[in-house]
Amino acid sequence: MNATNPSVIIEVLSPGTRDYDRGMKFRLYRDIASLQEYILVDSESIHIEAFSINENKLWELREYKNVADKLFVKTINAGIALADIYEGTKLMAV
Numbered sequence: 001m002n003a004t005n006p007s008v009i010i011e012v013l014s015p016g017t018r019d020y021d022r023g024m025k026f027r028l029y030r031d032i033a034s035l036q037e038y039i040l041v042d043s044e045s046i047h048i049e050a051f052s053i054n055e056n057k058l059w060e061l062r063e064y065k066n067v068a069d070k071l072f073v074k075t076i077n078a079g080i081a082l083a084d085i086y087e088g089t090k091l092m093a094v
Contacts, residue, residue: 005034006032006035007035007075008035008037008038008073008075008076009035009037009038009039010040011039011040011041012041012043013041013042013043013044015043015044021040022040022049026038026051035053036052036074036075037050037051037052037074037075038052039051041085044091045091046066046067047063047065048064048065048085049061049063050062050063050064050071050073066082067083068082068083069082070082
C-alpha cells in the first residue's frame with residue numbers, strides 16, 4: 001500500500017466536517033490520479049456513501065442505509081457488513 005497514491009479513501013463523517021468532506025475535500029481528492037473510491041461513513045446514522053470511478057471515468061454513488069447491507073469496496077474486491085462497521089456504536093444499541 002502506498003499512502004501517497006491511495007486507491008481508496010474512507011472518511012468517518014462528523015457533524016462538524018460532513019459538509020466539507022462531501023464538498024471541497026471530495027473535489028480536492030478527485031485530483032488524485034490513483035483514487036478509485038471515496039467512502040463516507042456517517043457517524044450519526046446508518047448510512048454509507050461509496051463513490052467510485054466507472055469505466056467512463058465518471059464518479060458513481062452507491063448508498064447503503066440498512067444494517068443488513070454489505071458495503072462492497074471494489075478497489076480491494078472485498079465486502080464488509082454494515083453491522084460490523086457500526087458494531088459497538090450507539091446506533092447498534094437495542
